[in-house]
Amino acid sequence: MAKITKKAxxxxxxxxxxxxxxxxxxxxxxxxxxxxxxEDLNPSSVSATSYxxxxxxxxxxxxxxAIIVTPPNLTSxxxxxxxxxxxxxxLSLVFYNSTGSSINEGSGEYKIVAIDT
Numbered sequence: 753m754a755k756i757t758k759k760a761x762x763x764x765x766x767x768x769x770x771x772x773x774x775x776x777x778x779x780x781x782x783x784x785x786x787x788x789x790x791e792d793l794n795p796s797s798v799s800a801t802s803y804x805x806x807x808x809x810x811x812x813x814x815x816x817x818a819i820i821v822t823p824p825n826l827t828s829x830x831x832x833x834x835x836x837x838x839x840x841x842x843l844s845l846v847f848y849n850s851t852g853s854s855i856n857e858g859s860g861e862y863k864i865v866a867i868d869t
Contacts, residue, residue: 789864797828797856798849810843810864817866824860
């Protein structure tokens with residue numbers, strides 16, 4: 753299960769000058785929501801010197817999200833080269849194996865930042 757944290761600006765304090773308060777309120781309304789997910793993902797084996805696109809369920813992701821994915825320490829020669837939300841709640845990751853033998857990474861904790869665009 754994902755740990756979800758929503759990061760957003762707090763409303764400005766009431767005792768501020770009216771003009772400053774209005775400016776800060778407009779700024780708060782124009783700042784996108786940012787969500788942080790921590791997911792335990794288990795990628796499939798990646799064949800030697802090849803790319804592998806894999807999908808994972810991450811509840812809360814939307815196709816309009818811009819995302820940043822930080823994998824755990826991957827095996828030497830295995831790279832996470834691309835990531836996107838391919839459908840609602842579906843994270844797509846592309847792995848590249850630069851070695852001469854297949855790599856089965858196993859389960860690990862991936863951090864996903866989703867920015868509402």
